[in-house]
Amino acid sequence: MTEKHQLQDNFSSLSQKKLEQETRVKDLTAEKKTVTGSLDSLSQKNQELEGKVRSLSDKLKKGTCEGAKLGSSDKLYISEGEKSWSDSRQYCRDRGGDLVIINTEEKQRFISSFIKHSVWIGLSDRENEGELKWVDNSELKQR
Incomplete structure (x- = not known):
């Protein structure tokens, strides 16, 4: 049981x-x-x-990325082959532009989202060694 x-x-x-x-x-x-x-x-x-x-x-x-808008009239141009910073800047100037100025996180993320290789940006210390400035003469603002 x-x-x-x-x-x-x-x-x-x-x-x-x-x-x-x-x-x-x-x-x-x-x-x-x-x-x-x-x-x-x-x-x-x-x-x-x-x-x-x-x-x-x-x-x-x-060679152009007209659909990639960074601002109201911005376009990105990518040259063929490797160029120096100066030659890259001249390439942009010949097309009515300049090297890109990355002044917002949004622009940084946007560019980083499709650029998969090394590129030149509009930042240099050519005028004063160690003093970084953008191609429009604005200073680099670090957060």
């Missing part, structure tokens, strides 16, 4: 654990469905962003 009670207790305990596991499976299934939906959404956004990056890269390879 004692053995029968023990078996019944074990059965009840296992039945309770089974119910708990079934509930856990239902919860995990619902969570998986939510995560899968989020993953699909992120994958779609990733594809859109990759398309934009490809488009910008194609424009950069052609």
Whole structure:
């Protein structure tokens, strides 16, 4: 009789654990469905962003990036081949511009988002060694 009670207790305990596991499976299934939906959404956004990056890269390879707006009328130009800082600045000036001045975090993030190699920016200490100034003569402001 004692053995029968023990078996019944074990059965009840296992039945309770089974119910708990079934509930856990239902919860995990619902969570998986939510995560899968989020993953699909992120994958779609990733594809859109990759398309934009490809488009910008194609424009950069052609030497201009008119779609990459830094300000109301800013354009980025990328030259073919390596150039010195002075030659790069002249390249920009020949096109009516100058080397880029990075004066906001937003501009820094924007440029960093698609530039994958070394580039010259409009910052130098050519006039006074150790005193960095932008090409518009403004001083470098460090945070």
